[in-house]
Amino acid sequence: MSRERYRAAAAVLGDRAGTVVEDAVLDVEDGMIAWIGSYTDAPPYDGELTRLAGLVAPGLVNAHCHSPMTLFRGLGEGLPLDRWLQEVMWPREARLRPADVTAAMRLASAEMLRCGVTTSVEMYVYADAVAAAVHETGARAIVMAPLLAAPGWEHLGTLEEQLERAARQAAEAETDPMIEVGIGPHAAYTVPLDILGRAGELARAHDMMLHIHVAETEDEAAELEAEHGLSVPRLLAEHGVLGGRVLAAHCVWLDDADLDVWAAHDVAVAHCPQSNAKLAAGIAPLRAMLDRGIRVGLGTDGPASNNNLDLWEEIRLAAQLARLRALDAQALSAAEAFWLATGGSAAAVDRPDLGQLEPGRAADFCHVDIDDVAFIPVESPSDLLTHLVWSAGSQHVRDTWVAGRRVVADGVCLTVDEAAARAEVRERSAALAR
Ligand SMILES: [Zn+2]
Numbered sequence: 001m002s003r004e005r006y007r008a009a010a011a012v013l014g015d016r017a018g019t020v021v022e023d024a025v026l027d028v029e030d031g032m033i034a035w036i037g038s039y040t041d042a043p044p045y046d047g048e049l050t051r052l053a054g055l056v057a058p059g060l061v062n063a064h065c066h067s068p069m070t071l072f073r074g075l076g077e078g079l080p081l082d083r084w085l086q087e088v089m090w091p092r093e094a095r096l097r098p099a100d101v102t103a104a105m106r107l108a109s110a111e112m113l114r115c116g117v118t119t120s121v122e123m124y125v126y127a128d129a130v131a132a133a134v135h136e137t138g139a140r141a142i143v144m145a146p147l148l149a150a151p152g153w154e155h156l157g158t159l160e161e162q163l164e165r166a167a168r169q170a171a172e173a174e175t176d177p178m179i180e181v182g183i184g185p186h187a188a189y190t191v192p193l194d195i196l197g198r199a200g201e202l203a204r205a206h207d208m209m210l211h212i213h214v215a216e217t218e219d220e221a222a223e224l225e226a227e228h229g230l231s232v233p234r235l236l237a238e239h240g241v242l243g244g245r246v247l248a249a250h251c252v253w254l255d256d257a258d259l260d261v262w263a264a265h266d267v268a269v270a271h272c273p274q275s276n277a278k279l280a281a282g283i284a285p286l287r288a289m290l291d292r293g294i295r296v297g298l299g300t301d302g303p304a305s306n307n308n309l310d311l312w313e314e315i316r317l318a319a320q321l322a323r324l325r326a327l328d329a330q331a332l333s334a335a336e337a338f339w340l341a342t343g344g345s346a347a348a349v350d351r352p353d354l355g356q357l358e359p360g361r362a363a364d365f366c367h368v369d370i371d372d373v374a375f376i377p378v379e380s381p382s383d384l385l386t387h388l389v390w391s392a393g394s395q396h397v398r399d400t401w402v403a404g405r406r407v408v409a410d411g412v413c414l415t416v417d418e419a420a421a422r423a424e425v426r427e428r429s430a431a432l433a434r
Contacts, residue, residue, distance in 0.1 A: 001029060001030055002028075002029070002030055002031075002404070003027070003028070003029050003034075003047055004027070004028045004047070004048070004050065004404065005025060005026070005027050005028075005042075005045050005047060005048075005049045005050070006025070006026040006027075006028070006049070006050045006051075006052055006056065007023070007024070007025050007026075007039060007049055007050070007051050007052065008024050008026065008051075008052040008053075008054065008055055008056045008367065009022070009023065009024075009052075009053065009054055009055055009370060010022050010023070010024055010055040010056075010370075010381060010384050011024035011026060011036060011055060011056045011057070011357055012055055012056070012057040012058075012338070012357075012384060012385055012388060013036070013058070013356055013357045013358065014057065014058035014338065014339060014342030014343045014355055014356040014357060015339065015343050015356055015358070016335070016336070016339050016343060016344070017335065018333070018334065018335025018336075018338065018339065018382065018385050020381040020382055020384050020385050021036070021037060021038055021381075022038065022381050023038055023039045023040075024036065024037070024038060024039070024055075024056065025037060025038070025039050025042040026056055026357065026363075026365070027042075027043075027045070028363040028401075028404045029404075030404070031362065031363055031403035031404040031405070032360065032361070032362060032363055032404070033357060033358060033359050033360065033361050033362070033363050034359060035359055036357050036358065036359065052367045052399070053369070053370075053371060054367055054368045054369045054370040054371065054396075054398065055367070055368050055370055055384055056357065056365050056366070056367055056368075057116070057342070057357070057365065057366055057368055057388070058342040058343070058354075058355055058356050058357050058364065058365055058366075059116060059117065059118025059119065059354075059355075059364035059365055059366055059400065059401075059402065060115070060116055060117045060118065060119075060311045060312070060341045060342060060345070060366075061117075061118070061119045061120075061297060061341065061342065061345035061346050061348075061349060061351070061354055061355050062112065062117050062119065062120040062121065062298070062299055062300055062309065062311050062345070063121050063247065063249075063270035063271075063297030063298060063299040063345045063348050063349055064121055064123070064211075064247075064249040064250075064270035064272055064297075064299025064300070064301060065108075065120050065121065065122060065123070065299055065300050065301060065302060065303075065309060066122070066123055066124045066301070066302030066303075066304070067104070067105055067108035067109070067112070067120060067122055067124070067130075067302070067303070067309060068100075068101045068104035068105045068108060068122075068124050068129075068130060069104070069124070069302035069303050069304040069305075070104045070105075070107050070108045070111070070303050070309075070425055071092075071096075071100060071104045071425060071428060071429045071432060072088075072089065072092060072303075072304040072429070073303045073304060073307050073308075074303075074304070074307045075088050075089075075092075075304065076088030076089070081217075081279075089304065090150060090151055090152050091152065092432045092433060093125070093150075093152060093153070094151070094152025094153065095431075095432050096125065096126070096432065097126075098126045098128065098129035099129070099428075100428045100432065101124065101125065101126040101129035101130060101133075102126075102129040102130075102132050102133045103133075103421070103424045103425055103428055104133075104425055104428070105122075105124075105129065105130045105133035105134065106133040106136060106137060106416055106421050107416070107418070107421040107422060107424075107425045108303070108309055109133055109134055109136075109137035109139045109141075109416070110137060110413040110415070110416040110418050110421060111308070111309050111310075112139065112309045112311075113137060113138075113139055113400050113402070113407050113408050113413055113415075114394070114397065114400070114408055114411065114413055115309065115310050115311065115312065115394035115397055116312075116366030116368070116394065116397040116400050116408075117309065117311050118139060118140055118354075118364040118365075118366075118400065118401075118402045119139070119140040119141065119142070119346075119349070119351070119354055119355075119364065120139070120140075120141050120142075120309075121141070121142045121144070121182075121209075121211060121247065121270065121299070121349055122134075122141050122142070122143045122144060123144040123146060123184040123186075123211055123249075124144075124146060125146050125148070125153070125156060127143045127144065127145045127146065127169060127181065128169070130143050131143050131179045131181075134178065134179060135178065135179065136415065136416070137407065137413070137415045137416055138178075138402050138403075138405055138407045138415045139178075139402055139407070140178050140179070140354070140362075140364065140402060140403075141178070141179055141180075142179075142180045142181075142182055142209060142211075142349055142351075143179055143180070143181055143182070144181075144182045144183060144184025144209075144211050145162070145165060145166035145169045145170070145181060145182070145183050145184065146162065146184050146185075146186070147159055147162050147163065147166070147183065147184065147185040147186065147191050147195065147199060148162070148185075148186040148190060148191070149190065149191070150190065159191065159192070159195045160195075163195065163198060163199065163202065166181075166183045166199075166202065167202055167206070169181045170183070170202075170206040170208050171206070177403070178402075178403070180209070180351075181208065182203070182208045182209035182210065182211055182245075183199050183202060183203050183208055183209070183210050183211070184210075184211045184212070185199045185210070185212050186212070186213060187212060187213040187214070187216075187220070188212070188214070188221065188224060188232045188235060188236065189220050189221060189223065189224060193235065193239045194239070196212075196236065196239055196241045197239040197240040197241055199241070200236075200239075200240050200241035200242065200243070200244060200246075201240065203244045203245065203246075204243060204244035207244070207245070208244075208245065209245045209246075209247055209349065209350060210241070210244060210245065210246050210247070211246075211247045211248075211249065211270075212236075212241075212246070212247075212248055212249070213248075213249045213250055214232055214233065214236075214248040214249065214250060214251050214254075215231075215232055215233075215250060215251050215252055215253040215254050215258070216249070216250035216252055216253075216276070216281050217252070217253070217279075217281050217282070218252075218253050218281075218282065221253075231254075231255070231257070231258050232258075233254060233258040233261040233262060233267075234257075234258070234261055237261050237264075237265060242261075242265035242267060243265055245350045246265065246266075246267045246268065247267075247268045247269070247270055247297075247348060247349060247350075248262070248267055248268070248269055248270070249269075249270040249272060249299060249301075250270070250271075250272055250275075250276065250281070250284065251269045251271070251284055251289070252276055252281050252282040252283070252284045253282060254284075254285065256288070259285070259288055259289060259292055259294065260292070262289070262292070262294050263292040263293060263294055266295075267294070268294065268295035268296065268297065268347070268348040268349070268350065269284075269289055269294055269295070269296045269297070269348065270296075270297055270298070270299040270348065271284055271286055271289075271296050271297070271298055271299065271314075271318060271340070272298070272299045272300065272301040272306075272314070273286075273298075273314055273317040273318045273321050274300065274301070274306055274313055274314055274317050275299075275300070275301035275302075275305060275306045277317065277321070278305065278306060279305060283321050283324070283325045285325070286318060286321070286322045286325075286332065287322050287325070287326060287331050287332065290336070295344070295347045295348040295350075296340060296344060296348055297340060297341070297344055297345030297346070297347070297348030297349060298311055298314040298315065298318055298340050298341045298344075298345055299311075299314070300313075300314060310393070310394045311341050311394075312341075312392075312393040312394045313393070313394075314341065315337050315338060315340065315341045315389055316337070316389060316390065316393075318332065318337055318340055319332045319333075319334065319336075319337035319389065334385055334386040334388075334389040334390060335382075335385060337389050338385060338388060338389050342355045342356060343355045343356040362402075362403055363401060363403060363404040364401065364402050364403065365400075365401050366397050366398075366399065366400045366401070366408075367397070367398050367399040367400075368388070368392065368396045368397055368398065369396045369397075369398050370384065370387075370396070372392070372396060374387055374391040374392040374393075374396065375387045375391075375392065397411075398410055398411060
């Protein structure tokens with residue numbers, strides 16, 4: 001049995017109440033949190049103790065991303081969506097091969113780990129290649145087997161074949177503690193309803209997560225609504241897509257009745273405020289979701305459009321937009337905003353083993369430097385949490401652990417040669433452009 005003890009100036013637990021423990025001790029046993037609390041209450045311990053000058057916080061959970069799109073970061077900036085897809089993304093993505101995806105995911109995973117993001121929900125082609133990279137970097141991921149038909153993707157097979165592949169991947173990956181496999185039909189406007197229904201069945205049969213984009217833009221569902229007379233959430237309910245572990249990304253354009261459908265079927269939401277703001281999609285009704293008890297986590301979306309994987313930026317923007325939408329500075333507290341990226345995100349991705357510093361959960365955590373102007377002054381422990389949300393960011397993350405294993409030390413990712421990874425992605429990106 002491996003056993004380590006960490007003593008930090010404070011611990012931010014990532015719970016809904018925003019609890020901060022001063023002079024904190026964190027005990028890790030075999031990759032799990034065995035104990036956390038204040039030093040004066042800590043159980044006896046005779047092993048080696050690691051002192052951390054700053055605070056410890058849970059590893060963040062990125063509830064929605066297409067991380068291998070590090071290959072295409074910022075390309076075609078400013079083009080309208082249809083031209084961006086047709087002229088920039090689809091020609092490049094049609095040439096993608098698994099080795100490109102592994103290289104891009106490796107670099108993206110290192111970027112996230114340096115930001116203290118320890119788990120991500122990945123929706124992209126070549127799920128095996130994504131998983132292989134995450135295994136290398138020592139991060140955690142929930143990797144979606146994709147379902148998508150788009151020009152240039154014909155070599156991925158028909159939607160039927162993609163469904164079969166998803167079932168196979170689910171069966172193979174059942175015992176992997178670091179990689180969970182889900183099924184990721186792109187959206188109701190890109191995947192036919194009967195295939196979506198079968199994906200829902202498959203997900204429930206294997207207890208897999210089903211992850212799908214819903215109501216990102218105002219007009220994306222117009223055609224479906226005109227044809228069926230139902231909103232996308234109600235269509236999904238009617239076609240048997242809901243009822244299992246469903247995570248819906250964006251959900252910007254949902255009305256009260258749609259939110260009631262989500263609440264009734266316990267659908268969780270991956271809220272991506274920065275992507276929605278940059279692409280002028282709209283402001284999702286976050287407060288209304290939380291008030292209905294809908295599980296909500298935060299996602300960065302893909303680096304082709306956002307343009308980084310820094311979930312700390314989403315924390316601040318989620319709070320700002322929720323307040324702006326309500327014209328109420330109390331519409332979302334700092335504690336709630338931080339919880340959305342930690343315990344809230346873990347709940348949204350249906351992983352009660354992640355997201356909070358609590359005995360019995362995974363020892364996924366980061367060490368944040370508080371000897372910085374961003375953390376001055378601190379009059380009460382709760383100031384540490386408000387500074388984390390309102391004045392600090394990923395630049396203050398010094399070290400990161402996943403399952404008790406240190407994967408970032410003093411800002412350097414230990415599991416990836418980042419210079420080599422950058423060079424490889426630079427080269428592959430150039431080749432895909434030709
Ligand atoms: Zn997305």
